[in-house]
Amino acid sequence: MKKAHKIRVGISIGDLNGIGSEVILKTFEDPRMLDFCTPVVFANNKLLSFYKKHYKMNVNFQGVENAEKIIDGKFNVVNVWKDHLKINFGEEDKFLGGFTLQSLEAATQALKEEHIDVLVTAPINKNVIQSDKFNFPGHTDYLAKHLGGGESLMFMISENLKVGLLTDHVPVKEVAKVITPALIEKKIKIISSSLEADFRVRKPKIAVLGINPHSGDNGVIGKEDEEVLKPTLKRLRDRGNLVYGPYAADSFFGTKNYQNFDAVVAAYHDQGLIPFKTLSFGNGVNFTAGLEKIRTSPDHGTAYEIAGKGEADPTSFKEAVFAAIEIFRNREEYKELTKNPLKKQSKKL
Known part of the structure; x- marks a missing residue:
């Protein structure tokens, strides 16, 4: 046409x-x-x-x-x-x-x-x-x-904040089971590609939030951050990706650390959408990346x-x-x- x-x-x-x-x-x-x-x-x-x-x-x-x-x-x-x-x-x-x-x-x-x-x-x-x-x-x-x-990804976007999700409409009790190294790599690849092609970001810098409170406190509050998230992020960095974390989600937005990154990756729906809608509600957009x-x-x-x-x-x-x-x-x-x-x-x- x-x-x-x-x-x-x-x-x-x-x-x-x-x-x-x-x-x-x-x-x-x-x-x-x-x-x-x-x-x-x-x-x-x-x-x-x-x-x-x-x-x-x-x-x-x-x-x-x-x-x-x-x-x-x-x-x-x-x-x-x-x-x-x-x-x-x-x-x-x-x-x-x-x-x-x-x-x-x-x-x-x-x-x-x-x-x-x-x-x-x-x-x-x-x-x-x-x-x-x-x-x-x-x-x-x-x-x-x-x-x-x-594969697609729920990507919440506004002028000053972009938040992607590892899991979206997944019950909280299932979140830790669903997040695997393969899923993490796949979702971060979608976000990185979208930032480059859809938002003109030449070398995306991405922050990843921890799965557990305080990112697990070195395994004291859950093992997923130590055993799944951290090794996967290291592999991605070793390949040249500017991917950092995991960051404790409770303080990440309050300290305005999100302003140092092109996008933030949250582990699950409310972890990402509550701060996004608090900071951007009425001006935010849900974009299906990928x-x-x-x-x-x-x-x-x-x-x-x-x-x-x-x-x-x-x-x-x-x-x-x-x-x-x-x-x-x-x-x-x-x-x-x-x-x-x-x-x-x-x-x-």
Whole structure:
């Protein structure tokens, strides 16, 4: 497919009873957003009209039959279904969860077929979307299966902080069992490659947090840091990787040590996401690193407690759109430079 002049940003609608529709419409209510991209929401024209009327927003969009008929420079809505749906903001609804999945499936297929360039996913309710077609703990695992690139990684990014996870949606009692030398090397390789290709970091410097409190205190509080993490990090350093740690997680962020690194690797979900969201909430973005295609999302959930009230802050969703655009451009430039080493050398001079 011939690339559009403006990057085509595909958007899955997320949970229909959550705040996804609100933050999407608020983001593109500003007509200047069309200077940066061509947005494409996968849902239904009548549904978006309902949301527009409910929130009293002045935003124009163009309904199209399928992704092949996207109109560049317009706010597009691909009509994935024709059903009339009843929206009850703030309620879990498994029936509506099926339409959330239809939106995600259509957007993912359009990304694979290059009708869109990047994908931004609005928040889902992981409970109501579960089905025979979606038996995953979240977007990351679903997209890892359906998009090329092999292993993926949840990479939380903001302007001043980037946090990757060795394990994401894994029960705490299973974390130590799951973390192996092979997993550590694989995840750090994904982060390092992403920093180079997606964020223009030439020689990434990465910090790794300990698995246990105080990184195990030399084996007094668990053996995993001494027997698994430290030897693996040493092997990576011996190969020339700038990977340091393990650092005690309880003091690492409070002392602002994270500012000395290009990225931080946390052992498990809350160890990384609690400090990230404390420091970056509202401006952070969830990026799925390691895939051949680009997917981002805001750093918040469905927020049922405020859904339908017009109170949702679109900042994180807008940041997710901008991040997807920037990563796409960086990755295209990186591909060009790696194809042409002489061009790369001239940029250094």
